[in-house]
Amino acid sequence: MLILMLALACPARAESRDYVRLHVVAAGDSAPAQALKLRVRDAVLSRARALLEDVGDADAAWKVVNDNLDALEAAARTVAPDARCELGVFPFPERVYGGTRVPAGDYRALRVVIGAGRGHNWWCVLYPTLCYPEAWVEGDGALYSSAWRWLRSLFGGEKK
Secondary structure (H helix, E strand, O other): OHHHHHHHOOOOOOOOHHOEEEEEEOOOOOOOHHHHHHHHHHHHHHHHHHHHHHOOOOOHHHHHHHHHHHHHHHHHOOOOEEEEEEEEEEOOOOOEEEEEEEOOOOEEEEEEEEEEOOOOOOOOEOOOOOHHHHHHHHHOHHHOHHHHHHHHOOOOOOOO
């Protein structure tokens, strides 16, 4: 029981291939530039959420993001006409999203750069949907950890 409690208390770690990340870079560090970055983030997340709604794994999510790059960039440009989107493998720092520890490393990602891209960053995980705080409250974001899936399978829960 103690091991089970410790496993549940520690944030889960996963492989970089389990994720598709999002990185939004502001034009600068002024208050207006940072506010614009967050509005661009919201527009891109809204579009990405609709596109990724029924995706079952990170590889499928990556394909959807690649196939819809123009639509994601159009969403960013509705807020910031000088925004541009790029796809690639980029370095990310370690972060914890609602109990899931995402280690530092190189991840497949959609990067949105606004203007000169010299401002502070904002980043999260597009797949699984760890960008959405309401998912943490409802529990969906935590369900993507391999430990949680394993524990659920032991007790008759749905396997993913």
